Amino acid sequence: MAVARTKSVALLGLEGSVIDVEADLSSQLPGLSIIGLPDAALAESRDRVRSAAKNAGCPLPARKLTVNLSPASLPKHGSGFDLAVALACLAAAGEVSAESIAGVVHLGELGLDGRVRRVRGVLPAVVAAVRAGFTTVMVPSLNRAEAELVPGVRVIGVSTLGQAAVHHGATIAEAVAEVGDDELAPAEEFGEDLDGAVPELADIAGNAEAVEALLAVAAGGHHAFLLGPPGAGKTMLASRLPGILPDLDSEGALEVTSLRSLSDHPIGDRLARRPPFEAPHHTATAASIVGGGSRLIKPGAAARASRGVLFLDEAPEFPAAVLDVLRQPLESGVITIHRANAIARFPARFQLVLAANPCPCGQYGARDGECTCPPVARRRYLARISGPLLDRVDVQMRVPRLTMTQLRLADGSPRLTTSAARARVVAARAVAAERLSGTPWRVNSEVPGPWLRGEGRLHPGGTATRALDRALENGAITMRGYDRVLKLSWTLADVDGSASPGHEHIGRALFLRKGIAA
Structure with a gap:
């Protein structure tokens, strides 16, 4: 087969786009060129792929290989396309099954010895692949646990290009490279355990006033x-x-x-x-x-x-x-x-x-x-x-x-503990979520002011907002500040277990809003 295709993912921010990686084999002077708006790191993939394929026991043919990354107008960054480029080239040369690689999304950087190295952004890339309808991804072994965090996807972890080629039908001897200690950097080196102990x-x-304000x-x-x-x-x-x-x-x-x-x-x-x-x-x-x-x-x-x-x-x-x-x-x-x-x-x-x-x-x-x-x-x-x-x-x-x-x-x-405070916060948020059910918002701060005062009918009205209305009339707060005081008063009411904010909640909210100027 002269043209082979597989998939990879291009990340732009937190959003990913599935990319077609196409390889064409022609009878011209030997070479490997990559087109489709690659950056410098991706353009250098041609040298990594050729050396990795040779050292993995599946050298590329001495012919012209052209790799296209489609859509060509979308910028592609980084070395995470190496594995997909290498397998597309091997499929075009007939070394691996073109049908096998066509339905798999490949992510990984290649070392010159054929090793598949860990890459950044595997989790959002796998999420993008699943949302695009793909159910199988091949990633570096060191990224396998990360990729498996996404439900509904089959993850294949490989340590070398040889392993990847054998999985897709190559008849070469499978070469397994030892993983270096430098690639096994523990998560602790990058900060505290996210689910570990928290300050008390x-x-x-x-x-006490500052602690109660922190609770709100x-x-x-x-x-x-x-x-x-x-x-x-x-x-x-x-x-x-x-x-x-x-x-x-x-x-x-x-x-x-x-x-x-x-x-x-x-x-x-x-x-x-x-x-x-x-x-x-x-x-x-x-x-x-x-x-x-x-x-x-x-x-x-x-x-x-x-x-x-x-x-x-x-x-x-x-x-x-x-x-x-x-x-x-x-x-x-x-x-x-x-x-x-x-x-x-x-x-x-x-x-x-x-x-x-x-x-x-x-x-x-x-x-x-x-x-x-x-x-x-x-x-x-x-x-x-x-x-x-x-x-x-x-x-x-x-x-x-x-x-x-x-x-x-x-x-x-007695002092308020973290666990007791979190329980009160969870209870207050549950009340707000129930009140806001059927809307895109779940906490009071997210509610737009016009909706709160209009369609939402959450403006207390009457004498409860007299002090707040006077502050707006006197220019002490802006219209944005007016809405934010209303939202904060609803939070204070939720924390206190009140059905709606009264004048005491609005007064406290206005004081917290203007406490520095007081």
């Missing part, structure tokens, strides 16, 4: 801004938020694990069930936060935090341009990265938590410290966080530093 909420002494933030999926002097516990509070969030459902777990796979973090044999926590340093660039890259578009911290928490400590120290790139994802829940020949999209349903000192020296407003900053310096410092960004943050509160008396009182009183 009961470690927080005092600050978790229950409604709201964003938060914590303002306070150094040592007040802002970072401690933020790090406890993922622990009180509910476990991810199957869709969320698959999304989070796919993002880890795209980030080249080994996955193991299970999906991540706990919400992620990302805390980039204030020297991070805009591309590292939202994602990017001139050749290969990779997810940034905001995308990796999807379904979890993005924590920006020392928020005023971040460049203003970096902070403001988050404004659009906070509204849409999607990060869209445009390039000249491609558009990549990543999910961005994260909860943003900002933390800041009240001034450059950090002592303004502290009872046990003296601020040395002039008023203009204090205003300029917090003004680094733009008003439009803060307008999208539902909870804005001060976190005071504890005194010794308060600490002693806190040591003798």
Whole structure:
């Protein structure tokens, strides 16, 4: 057969497209060329494939081989096409069965010795293959457990090109290469166990108001801004938020694990069930936060935090341009990265938590410290966080530093544990999900304001919103802020077990919204 075809997957963002890999054998000068908009790494596949085939015991014929990646207009990146290119070439030469490779999606990079190496993004690639109707994939052995996380697919793991060729009908001696220790990097090297121990909420002494506000933030999926002097516990509070969030459902777990796979973090044999926590340093660039890259578009911290928490400590120290790139994802829940020949999209349903000192020296407003900053310096410092960004943050509160008396009182009183707080959050979210059944939304923060006030009929009305209406009329809050206070009041009612928010819930929500200015 002169032309052979198989399948692979091209990833653009978190979305994958099944690619036809066609190989044509002709009687021209020996060579291997790859067409169909490959990048540099994929164009170099011709040398890897030829050497790998020779060392695997199935050398390519000394004739002209042309490999086409279709659709040709779609950019293809990376070395994950090597296995598909090699098998298409071998099928065109008659070494393996063309019928056998035609219905299998192949993913994997080849070493010069014929070894099939682990590649990034196998999980979203297999998801794309299953959605396209394919039921069999061949992947590197080190990616097999990751690929098997996708239901409804038969996974074939191979360590060498020889194994792959034998599976597809080749008569060569099967060569099995030993896997090097450098390829077995454990998941622990890439961060903490996603389903392991989480920081305990009961470690927080005092600050009962901040803990209750954190509970509302978790229950409604709201964003938060914590303002306070150094040592007040802002970072401690933020790090406890993922622990009180509910476990991810199957869709969320698959999304989070796919993002880890795209980030080249080994996955193991299970999906991540706990919400992620990302805390980039204030020297991070805009591309590292939202994602990017001139050749290969990779997810940034905001995308990796999807379904979890993005924590920006020392928020005023971040460049203003970096902070403001988050404004659009906070509204849409999607990060869209445009390039000249491609558009990549990543999910961005994260909860943003900002933390800041009240001034450059950090002592303004502290009872046990003296601020040395002039008023203009204090205003300029917090003004680094733009008003439009803060307008999208539902909870804005001060976190005071504890005194010794308060600490002693806190040591003798019962504290809310992580497990108890998570149970309350789960119960509040269940109430909201039942109220929002039949809609695309499941938590209060996702509900659009016009729907809440209109078709949803969730505006409390009457005297309950009198203070909120007055704040809007006086210009103390924007229309966006008005809707966000309403959504936060519904969350507070859900946490308290109330059927609908009353004036006390709306008052608390308005205070949490304007707590920094109070």
